Amino acid sequence: MNSPLTLQHALRQAHQQGLARIDAQMLLLHVLGQPGASRAWLLTHDQDPLSHDQQAQFAQLCAQRLDGVPVAYLTGCKEFFGLPLQVDARVLDPRPDTETLVEWVLDVVEKIVSPRVADLGTGSGAIALAVQSQRPDAAVTAVDFSPQALDVARANAQRLQLPVQFVASSWLEQVEGVFDVIASNPPYIREDDPHMPALRHEPRHALTSGADGLQDLRAIVAQAPAHLPPGGWLLLEHGWDQAGDVQALLRSAGFVQVHSRQDLAGVDRCTGGQIPDGANVGETVK
DSSP, rough: OOOOOHHHHHHHHHTTTOOOOOHHHHHHHHHHOOOOHHHHHHHTTTTTBBHHHHHHHHHHHHHOOOOOOOOHHHHHEEEETTEEEETTTTTTTOOGHHHHHHHHHHHHTOOOOOOOEEEEEEEHHHHHHHHHHHHHTTTEEESOHHHHHHHHHHHHHHHHTTOOOEEEEEETTTTOOSSSSSEEEOBOTTTTTTTTTGTTTTGGGBBTTTTTTTTHHHHHHHGGGGGGTTTOEEEOOOTOHHHHHHHHHHHHHEEEEEEEEOOOOEEEEEEEOOOOOOSTTTTTOO
8 A cells, every 4th residue: 555645755746747846835735725834834744644635636736837827826816015815817917026016106105195096907906905005095996907807806805805996997998087106017918929828827818918019008108198197107017128118108108207117136127107297397217
């Protein structure tokens, strides 16, 4: 009779199959019903046996991950800006780099009492919920054209008890009012990008944006000025090589103080600009 498979042996097998160690650890914690435990927990329980059902579930999850399914879809949860978000294939898997955009929003509204913030293409609600969690006084509006995505975002807001308002709209077409800052992590990948097959399990409409990847960014830049007061900011996430293009779009639309911010890897990941208010005309920020 075969000996029961221990946690240590299960992780070793997964690693030998080509699975990243951290992915295997997160999947195993999920199978064990310990999603909140640290990886150190696995070290202190490495000789614990897995039941046959647990072995089968772990093997199935590892196979799906090796096929490219995001870990967040397999566990149903992803932490973003300290918030445990529920995610699935209806929405994009939130990336840590997007926290750069959240930090920029918070910097912009730091000295504004009860700021008005819009998150366009909210998906799981990650950006909107992160801002609301840090600024309870803010009036945060989350926008998405996908009813399925809005269902996910609303469920996250309800579970986290964060009073974000939701609007069904293609960018700002159905949105009313003005905002101190509009932020968006829109689709920005070219339709023919060679990396798309690796992202095949995520919603394509949340990833690609025309032949050059700028179609949705152009639409947002064109629509945003009507919803920003003098001094209001538009902050956009984009691809690693798109900062120059997005800066040009913002300047052409009349934005000032146009500049980019880098992500954790030192890549220009977000670009923003401000509506002129008289005091900032001619100013530049590097």
